[in-house]
Amino acid sequence: MSYYKIQNFEQYFKHYNKSVREPRKFWGKIAEENFTWYQQWDKVVEFDMAEAEIKWFTEAKVNIAKNCIDRHLNKRGDKTAIIFEPNEPSEEALHISYNELHQRVCKMANVLREKGITKGDRVCIYLPMIPELAVSILACARIGAIHSVVFAGFSASAVATRILDSECKMVITSDGGYRGNKTIELKEIIDEALEKCPSVEKVLVVKRTSTPVIMKEGRDIWLQPLLDEASDNSVAEIMDSEDPLFILYTSGSTGKPKGMVHTTAGYMVYTAYTFKNVFNYEENDIFWCTADIGWITGHSYSLYGPLLNGATTVIFEGVPSYPDFSRFWEIIEKHKITQFYTAPTAIRALAKENVDYVQKHHLNTLKVIGSVGEPINEEAWHWYNDHVGQKKCPVVDTWWQTETGGIMIAPIAFVTPTKPTYATLPLPGVQAVLMDDTGNEIEGNQVVGNLCIKFPWPGIARTIWGNHQRYKDTYFSAFPGTYFTGDGALRDEVGYYRITGRVDDIVIVSGHNLGTAPIEDAINEHPAVAESAIVGFPHDIKGNALYGYVILKETGEIRNKENLFKEINQSISDHVGPIAKLDKIQFVSGLPKTRSGKIMRRILRKIAEGDFSNFGDTSTLLNPEIVDEIKDNKL
Numbered sequence: 302m303s304y305y306k307i308q309n310f311e312q313y314f315k316h317y318n319k320s321v322r323e324p325r326k327f328w329g330k331i332a333e334e335n336f337t338w339y340q341q342w343d344k345v346v347e348f349d350m351a352e353a354e355i356k357w358f359t360e361a362k363v364n365i366a367k368n369c370i371d372r373h374l375n376k377r378g379d380k381t382a383i384i385f386e387p388n389e390p391s392e393e394a395l396h397i398s399y400n401e402l403h404q405r406v407c408k409m410a411n412v413l414r415e416k417g418i419t420k421g422d423r424v425c426i427y428l429p430m431i432p433e434l435a436v437s438i439l440a441c442a443r444i445g446a447i448h449s450v451v452f453a454g455f456s457a458s459a460v461a462t463r464i465l466d467s468e469c470k471m472v473i474t475s476d477g478g479y480r481g482n483k484t485i486e487l488k489e490i491i492d493e494a495l496e497k498c499p500s501v502e503k504v505l506v507v508k509r510t511s512t513p514v515i516m517k518e519g520r521d522i523w524l525q526p527l528l529d530e531a532s533d534n535s536v537a538e539i540m541d542s543e544d545p546l547f548i549l550y551t552s553g554s555t556g557k558p559k560g561m562v563h564t565t566a567g568y569m570v571y572t573a574y575t576f577k578n579v580f581n582y583e584e585n586d587i588f589w590c591t592a593d594i595g596w597i598t599g600h601s602y603s604l605y606g607p608l609l610n611g612a613t614t615v616i617f618e619g620v621p622s623y624p625d626f627s628r629f630w631e632i633i634e635k636h637k638i639t640q641f642y643t644a645p646t647a648i649r650a651l652a653k654e655n656v657d658y659v660q661k662h663h664l665n666t667l668k669v670i671g672s673v674g675e676p677i678n679e680e681a682w683h684w685y686n687d688h689v690g691q692k693k694c695p696v697v698d699t700w701w702q703t704e705t706g707g708i709m710i711a712p713i714a715f716v717t718p719t720k721p722t723y724a725t726l727p728l729p730g731v732q733a734v735l736m737d738d739t740g741n742e743i744e745g746n747q748v749v750g751n752l753c754i755k756f757p758w759p760g761i762a763r764t765i766w767g768n769h770q771r772y773k774d775t776y777f778s779a780f781p782g783t784y785f786t787g788d789g790a791l792r793d794e795v796g797y798y799r800i801t802g803r804v805d806d807i808v809i810v811s812g813h814n815l816g817t818a819p820i821e822d823a824i825n826e827h828p829a830v831a832e833s834a835i836v837g838f839p840h841d842i843k844g845n846a847l848y849g850y851v852i853l854k855e856t857g858e859i860r861n862k863e864n865l866f867k868e869i870n871q872s873i874s875d876h877v878g879p880i881a882k883l884d885k886i887q888f889v890s891g892l893p894k895t896r897s898g899k900i901m902r903r904i905l906r907k908i909a910e911g912d913f914s915n916f917g918d919t920s921t922l923l924n925p926e927i928v929d930e931i932k933d934n935k936l
């Protein structure tokens with residue numbers, strides 16, 4: 302019996318139980334039957350949760366890029382691997398076959414090697430959603446370089462922090478990028494970032510917008526001429542299962558972003574398996590995940606998961622609102638998409654527009670529609686189900702994280718009955734548990750708690766780049782013996798999970814994880830600001846928006862609040878990126894603090910939400926009187 306594809310609900314339970322009772326047999330069989338290995342493993346898994354040491358498929362040798370491409374060439378050489386849909390609908394879409402992708406990746410691999418990149422080197426990729434982004438990632442994987450993709454919406458200082466942290470030797474960027482009716486000057490942002498990054502020796506520049514750029518002598522090189530010269534024959538590096546594949550930064554609740562490290566074999570097995578099952582992938586399906594490849598969703602389900610299964614995946618350069626709000630639906634019709642995977646924030650934004658935009662398009666090719674990134678509210682779920690899925694497509698609400706590598710809790714299309722706003726059941730291999738605040742597991746159903754996972758799964762991140770202690774502290778200390786997700790969840794009467802949101806200081810705005818600390822740091826950079834605290838509050842489209850409480854250095858009458866607000870937002874834009882701008886700002890004379898000096902965000906959150914009913918225990922507050930002042934002046 303193969304465990305790779307779950308056929309029905311009864312089989313789901315069988316596979317799930319097998320994965321718990323005999324995880325080694327379960328994952329061993331999947332790994333053996335569906336991938337090409339240079340050498341088999343010693344042990345399927347070895348771990349020590351207390352030390353946060355986890356290894357999958359120990360001592361095995363493999364190359365993930367070869368599994369994504371070369372493995373399919375015999376059978377699927379002419380099949381389209383990637384459909385590139387450009388920002389402008391008038392620009393022709395590209396269909397890149399597996400053969401062509403192979404050729405492009407080999408050439409890129411040779412360019413990287415020629416420019417001094419070898420196994421283990423870090424390469425920062427700061428590119429728009431164009432084919433070169435996929436090609437660069439796969440070329441890194443082919444030669445064993447560790448890719449660190451930075452979302453092309455991040456500011457120069459945010460990119461610099463990431464490049465510095467992982468000491469990247471090279472940056473791959475483009476002159477610019479198109480997003481709707483805007484052009485973003487990526488090279489200029491990189492130039493500014495690199496003023497602070499001595500480790501970077503070479504910058505490869507893709508030409509996309511033909512925006513004039515400054516090319517620094519000896520450092521910056523146009524990519525295309527190098528590719529034209531390069532051979533399309535390249536030997537893949539033989540990688541160990543646990544060699545790092547990539548670093549991807551995610552916000553921490555304190556301090557600098559965390560460079561989550563994913564390794565090769567476990568990530569490969571897990572993304573391929575979850576892609577196949579959750580989306581009910583079948584040969585000839587056309588899969589479209591709208592996430593930018595700069596986020597984990599794009600890594601795992603625009604690229605690795607689909608290609609590992611020999612699928613056709615769509616890369617879309619633009620935005621859902623350009624040239625108008627029918628763009629997504631137009632693309633689904635044009636490319637005959639069978640699986641569509643997007644975020645609640647996009648669904649809510651599109652649901653606000655005239656439903657004609659959707660209805661005038663043929664979406665009949667769709668068979669599964671997915672959601673990811675934040676809890677999907679009931680209204681959005683129904684709109685998505687009714688108008689996009691036309692009540693025929695299972696809505697797969699997939700809960701997972703940058704740290705988990707792949708989907709963890711989700712319906713399996715055509716297998717698990719769905720329920721609005723519920724991510725439903727854990728996938729095989731995922732031993733989800735709810736823990737109470739004192740660290741005990743909460744048994745039974747109809748309960749609420751902190752969502753933890755008590756056994757490793759192949760896709761789990763192995764460490765935080767350069768800081769294993771922080772990895773251990775963040776994920777393995779709060780509830781010893783388990784991985785703590787940072788999310789709260791409830792389990793209903795049949796055991797279905799509903800994710801209720803973060804229980805820490807991370808706010809999810811339009812599906813982007815934002816740590817409060819770096820935004821507060823950016824606000825505090827403003828010369829007039831003494832201290833600040835930000836929290837999320839519910840927003841119709843973004844899910845959450847940011848509410849800032851700011852203490853100014855000079856007390857007394859604030860003369861130009863408007864300007865101050867603008868300047869503070871500019872500072873956030875410069876330091877973090879425009880996605881982190883505040884929607885509201887309230888100037889306050891103090892912040893509620895505990896005796897240990899920690900801001901009691903729970904209270905600030907309630908005030909921002911307009912809920913003054915129950916602030917909970919405020920006995921540890923040093924300055925309880927401030928709560929009334931803040932409440933009375935709420936915006």
Ligand code: 6R9
Pocket residue numbers: 551596597598672673674675676677698699700701702703704724786787788800801802803809812813814
């Ligand atoms: C894949 C991704 C992770 C956080 C996660 C949770 C929230 C993601 C969700 C969801 C409810 C879902 N989240 N999917 N909450 N339902 N289906 O988004 O990774 O950017 O690291 O965010 O997003 O709070 O902890 P990442």
